[in-house]
Amino acid sequence: MINRNPQLNKNRVLQxxxxxxxxxxxxxxxxxxxxxxxxxxxxxxVKKVPLLRGKSIVxxxxxxxxxxxxxxxxxAKRLSADVINLNIAVSAQTKGETLLDTVDNLSAMNxxxxxxxxxxxxxxxxxxxxxxxxxxxxxxxxxxxxxxxQALLDMFTIRRxxxxxxxxxxxxxGDILHSRVARxxxxxxxxxxxxxxxxxxxxxLLPSMVxxxxxxxxxxxxxxxxxxxxxxxLRLQNERMQTASLPSSEEYFKYYGLTPDKLSLxxxxxxxxxxxxxxxGVEIDSVVADGKQSVILPQVTFGIxxxxxxxxxxxxxxx
Amino acid sequence: xxxxxxxxxxxxxxxxxxxxxxxVYIAAGKIVAIDVAPDGFQANQVIDATSFVVCPGLVDLxxxxxxxxxxxxxxxxxxxxxxxxxxxxSFACPPDTDPPLDEPGLVEMLKHRARNLHQAHVYPVGALTxxxxxxxxxxxxxxxxxxxxxxGQPDGTLSDLRVLMQAMRYASTFDFAVWLxxxxxxxxxxxxxxxxxxxxxxxxxxxxxxxxxxxxSNIILLAxxxxxxxxxxxxxxAEGIMMIRAAKQQGLPxxxxxxxxxxxxxxxxxxxxxxxxxxxxxxxSSKDREALRGGxxxxxxxxxxxxxAPVDEDAKLLPFEQAEIGATGVELLLPLTLKWGVEIxxxxxxxxxxxxxxxxxxxxxDAGHLSVGAxxxxxxxxxxxxxxxLSTALLSQGKNTPFLGMELPGEIKYTIVNGQVVYDQCx
Amino acid sequence: MNSxxxxxxxxxxxxxxxxxxxxDKDYALVGIRTGGVWLAERLYQKLxxxxxxxxxxxxxxxxxxxxxxxxAQIKRxxxxxxxxxxxxxxxxxxxxxxxxTRAAINELFDYGxxxxxxxATLIDRDGRELPIAAQYVGAKLxxxxxxxxxxxxxxxxxLSLRVCDKSQTxx
Numbered sequence: 035m036i037n038r039n040p041q042l043n044k045n046r047v048l049q050x051x052x053x054x055x056x057x058x059x060x061x062x063x064x065x066x067x068x069x070x071x072x073x074x075x076x077x078x079x080v081k082k083v084p085l086l087r088g089k090s091i092v093x094x095x096x097x098x099x100x101x102x103x104x105x106x107x108x109x110a111k112r113l114s115a116d117v118i119n120l121n122i123a124v125s126a127q128t129k130g131e132t133l134l135d136t137v138d139n140l141s142a143m144n145x146x147x148x149x150x151x152x153x154x155x156x157x158x159x160x161x162x163x164x165x166x167x168x169x170x171x172x173x174x175x176x177x178x179x180x181x182x183x184q185a186l187l188d189m190f191t192i193r194r195x196x197x198x199x200x201x202x203x204x205x206x207x208g209d210i211l212h213s214r215v216a217r218x219x220x221x222x223x224x225x226x227x228x229x230x231x232x233x234x235x236x237x238x239l240l241p242s243m244v245x246x247x248x249x250x251x252x253x254x255x256x257x258x259x260x261x262x263x264x265x266x267x268l269r270l271q272n273e274r275m276q277t278a279s280l281p282s283s284e285e286y287f288k289y290y291g292l293t294p295d296k297l298s299l300x301x302x303x304x305x306x307x308x309x310x311x312x313x314x315g316v317e318i319d320s321v322v323a324d325g326k327q328s329v330i331l332p333q334v335t336f337g338i339x340x341x342x343x344x345x346x347x348x349x350x351x352x353x
Numbered sequence: 354x355x356x357x358x359x360x361x362x363x364x365x366x367x368x369x370x371x372x373x374x375x376x377v378y379i380a381a382g383k384i385v386a387i388d389v390a391p392d393g394f395q396a397n398q399v400i401d402a403t404s405f406v407v408c409p410g411l412v413d414l415x416x417x418x419x420x421x422x423x424x425x426x427x428x429x430x431x432x433x434x435x436x437x438x439x440x441x442x443s444f445a446c447p448p449d450t451d452p453p454l455d456e457p458g459l460v461e462m463l464k465h466r467a468r469n470l471h472q473a474h475v476y477p478v479g480a481l482t483x484x485x486x487x488x489x490x491x492x493x494x495x496x497x498x499x500x501x502x503x504x505g506q507p508d509g510t511l512s513d514l515r516v517l518m519q520a521m522r523y524a525s526t527f528d529f530a531v532w533l534x535x536x537x538x539x540x541x542x543x544x545x546x547x548x549x550x551x552x553x554x555x556x557x558x559x560x561x562x563x564x565x566x567x568x569x570s571n572i573i574l575l576a577x578x579x580x581x582x583x584x585x586x587x588x589x590x591a592e593g594i595m596m597i598r599a600a601k602q603q604g605l606p607x608x609x610x611x612x613x614x615x616x617x618x619x620x621x622x623x624x625x626x627x628x629x630x631x632x633x634x635x636x637x638s639s640k641d642r643e644a645l646r647g648g649x650x651x652x653x654x655x656x657x658x659x660x661x662a663p664v665d666e667d668a669k670l671l672p673f674e675q676a677e678i679g680a681t682g683v684e685l686l687l688p689l690t691l692k693w694g695v696e697i698x699x700x701x702x703x704x705x706x707x708x709x710x711x712x713x714x715x716x717x718x719d720a721g722h723l724s725v726g727a728x729x730x731x732x733x734x735x736x737x738x739x740x741x742x743l744s745t746a747l748l749s750q751g752k753n754t755p756f757l758g759m760e761l762p763g764e765i766k767y768t769i770v771n772g773q774v775v776y777d778q779c780x
Numbered sequence: 781m782n783s784x785x786x787x788x789x790x791x792x793x794x795x796x797x798x799x800x801x802x803x804d805k806d807y808a809l810v811g812i813r814t815g816g817v818w819l820a821e822r823l824y825q826k827l828x829x830x831x832x833x834x835x836x837x838x839x840x841x842x843x844x845x846x847x848x849x850x851x852a853q854i855k856r857x858x859x860x861x862x863x864x865x866x867x868x869x870x871x872x873x874x875x876x877x878x879x880x881t882r883a884a885i886n887e888l889f890d891y892g893x894x895x896x897x898x899x900a901t902l903i904d905r906d907g908r909e910l911p912i913a914a915q916y917v918g919a920k921l922x923x924x925x926x927x928x929x930x931x932x933x934x935x936x937x938x939l940s941l942r943v944c945d946k947s948q949t950x951x
Binding site: 041064067068069070073074078079080082083084085119279347349351352 | 817837839840841845849850854855856857858886889890891892928
């Protein structure tokens, strides 16, 4: 039972982007380097290049997310691709059509690339296994599993502000257990050579054996934030209070929310990141979110360039 | 009157301690002699079993026929064919049908339909509670008369422990055994994979080991309280085995089984979300798997079953969490058990015991041995023939198994039930 | 083989002279990555150009993306002046099919509407596939179709030419 890496095609180049796990550093760096060029494009008056002219990219969102869908849509349009947005949560699935039926139908309409968001872990893998070999799949978030483009734009942001990865101390703070973003961040950071990745959370928000992913576990912000260069905050879903994971958002903010006091424990030049959308006063204080160490808005800008890079690299990798 | 002579085979009969080249003589559906032909025996059919093993027909503690109600997954015919193609001549079928096996009429119908196919013996497990809802007791005595041999609750233990205690008490009144799968549903909490590194990596909702051990603790304490015979189905964890070992040492009337899948696989085999590995209980860590193997070897685990669950292809072509639970397996029980025996260098007689006489004893039926006078339920296989598990090679309507593509030892040549050849590989 | 090739430094001098005759145009120099940038940097030193040097990486505008995908090393384009109404002098090391020039012109138009675009090249070889011509040429060259000519840049910025088979690396 040999499981070859389902993201690479037979020429060992990236066919799908499903997770940051198991990808060589060279591939991650190529995406970041290519994204640098696209940042240049997005700063021009005409923010569009003709690279993917005539290609059809389908945003297949089985879970509503205007924000992520929009960034992929902008990225695709700036590459001159045709974009089709499908919000499946309210269409085919309710009529009993299966996930793969939907994919088959769209493939028959000559889609070149699927951008998939789904509430179930592994949905993007399932689709990637199923489609014909000339179709590419980008995972835009599957369950708790992976959100590779978010992690890549985070890596891009870190490199922008910190230049190197090999001398950094990075802390990921919050609901690691339910977070696909955290998992993808951890794999990307360790692959790119960050020597110390910390996760900080109460025990109810940590998955078991998380240290096996190569991270150091902290339950206390003052110890966990000491001397870190990068703080990656995670969004806390309100439903955690209903599922006996946390008593209240107030108590969470008091012990795990990022306030100026807690930020002062990190290195003075530390940057603060958040994948958005933020819950101000729950996981992050507005003073910090809008403060001079925050790079949350640049993250959004870079997100488009990184997604352009991923789309163009995949589209260029034909079997 | 049909008379069969099986000659030149290696007879392996764990219950009677025989492993020798001995012939078997069958007449009128029964074994009439071993080794030496009865006077004037004239066979209508001679089976040359040279280089084959002749053993009791296998007894499987969990085979789902998907009838009544779930015929789109499989039919009685297809799964009965699959059972004898796997050398299985007796099996228990769990009550998780639609509707559940909680009324004598349903059980009688199932028994009747199965009997008409003249294949393996079907032993329904009666539902312990009405509709398997965990609230009201079923008519266990009536169900027994209709053909149920034991009573069970396949989807984990009851949330209301008082109902569980009362069900155990009532069953013990009639000396019925209660079969329970140890799973505390509030701790399982929609989980789909063992709470370990793999679930963490793949972001699959986890099922902690304590979902099993907490339930097991309740089962053991209530068994002590009520004195009922308890069979623990599908134990999956190292800690669970320790608890059962301790309970047995205290002299409690407790037995337990494990699935052949859990003997060979661990959560690592989920790989990149292989939905064929979505099982319940979940495949646990390799450490647990080693403990399960140890438990079978030292007798803590009494028997191995297939936990056969045919699933239609569409129900598996879904994201892991949504994919239906279970693996097809009745045709793989013997090959996978042999593979285990070879891996640990166990004598064949000991290996086969776990799927013949030991499981028959748990089921409480007279099967799984080749004594003179017993029903002629026999399995003849070539232990050295390897075959590849392909969907086309399986008679079960379910093709869902993590072992697809693998080469396994042990090819069934003939299966005999009540002295009739019901499976002949050459036909 | 190299002995047949003209000396790059001599061609550079020749180019400088011919461009100088038109300097009233107030050219803005834009080199095309990679060879064209080396050449443009040398021209920029020798000519009295007022606007800062521009660099184009035409990877996003190439017409062979469907065949070969994205190139391994892409760097960002830098146009540090206002393209609108500028007289742009594109600089490339070798002009052959004209496809790279086509891509560069398209890219420039995404920065604005220049007053004019001219082209300077060190080598103008055979094999044109588009109606494109260079205004300033170091030398014209005819080569077997399986061969290509490439510019090299030494550590001190000194330029040289070499010929290699097309199957070899293209840098």
